[in-house]
Amino acid sequence: MVMRVSTFNQTSSVLQMAMTTQAKLAQVQQQQASGLISTEYGDLGSDAGTVLDLSVSIARSDALISSAERIATRSEMSASILGQISDLLTNTRTLVNATSTDIDIASLQSNAQNNLEDLASLVNTQYEGRYLFAGSLTETSPVDLTAYAATSLTTVNTDYYQGDDYIQTARVGEERSIDYGITGNDDAIEQAMRALSYLANASPLETSELADVSELLISAQDAIIAAQSASGTATNRLETFIENETSFKTEAESLATDLTSVDVAVATVEATTYKTQLEASYSALNVMINLSLVDYLNL
Structure with missing residues (x-):
């Protein structure tokens, strides 16, 4: 009877060791497969x-970078549009300077109307x-x-404008921000609209x-060139932040x-060791079970 109790205790101990080794082997094999120590923070x-x-x-940086990239594109596009407006004004000045007689006035006014509509289209860019x-x-x-028609060269007139005065701001940190872009009633655009209108x-027209x-x-x-430069500066600041x-x-x-991350080479060695230990435990269990059966049959 003493022999059987002793054998049972030994068998239980070896079985417990085998189960522990098997759990460690499973963990190491998972580490080999994933390359990670664990997928749970608690481990x-x-x-x-x-x-x-x-x-x-990392998640916060992802969000900030994504937002800054979108805003940088907007700022860059705004600068590009302002460049096109500058070109349009250059074209208009060329036409004005080439007009010297009343005969040319009708053609100048027709071109000015076309340029005014082009300017409106540029400012309405989405x-x-x-x-x-x-x-x-x-x-x-x-x-x-x-309903817009400028009747004076010296009187500010923003009757064409339907937006507000808000300047867009890019948040690039808890306490940092970058203003970018201008509104359609900015002095630069208002003067351009007034002159063309x-x-x-x-x-x-005399x-x-x-x-x-x-x-x-x-x-x-x-003023348009200055605004374009400011937009370029904002874009550069955003790109620096992104970098x-x-x-x-x-x-x-x-x-x-x-x-x-886990060292896969080390994990491989550990897995081999645990497999060897597990095989030894199962072998020992097999011997113990057989001995217990013989003892039982010899009673």
Whole structure:
């Protein structure tokens, strides 16, 4: 009877060891397959908190980078449109400077009307369903020429504008932001609209007024070029932020990988060791079970 109790205790102990070894083998095999220490934070020990913080930081960087990339594209597009407006004003100035007689006035006014409509179309540009020059009213076209006609070269007139004064802002951190773009009622665009509208609608348009028109066009173009430069600066700042944030994200991902990755070569050796131990345990169990059966039959 003593012999059977002793054998039972030994068998139970070896069986428990075999089950423990089998669990370790399963864990190592999973590590071999995934390349990770574990897919659960709780299994990472003292590194769990750090890995969790890194995961949050990486997700935050992803969101910031994605947003900054979209905004940088908008800012770049705004700068491109302002460049086209500058070209349009250059064209108009050329026409104005080439007009010296009343005979040329009708042609100049026709071209000015076309350029005014082109200007309105440029300011009404959309990107991803958003109007770029409407302030916060991104679903409203900023320019409507229906009831707009400038009757003075010196009086500010924004009757064409349907947006608001909000300047778009890109959040690039908890305490950092970058303003970008301009609104359709900005001085630069207003002067351009006023000059072209006056040229197109003045009745009669006198050749003596063309020098003042040219000066207003020059003022508008200078302001447009300054706005284009500001948009370019905003784009460059956004691209610098994207580059820096991407570098941070890469470093965070690398550190997270170091903390969560398993050495596959070491895991392979451990798996081999556990397999050997498991085979030995099963062999010992087999012997013990057979001995117990013989003892039982010999009673």
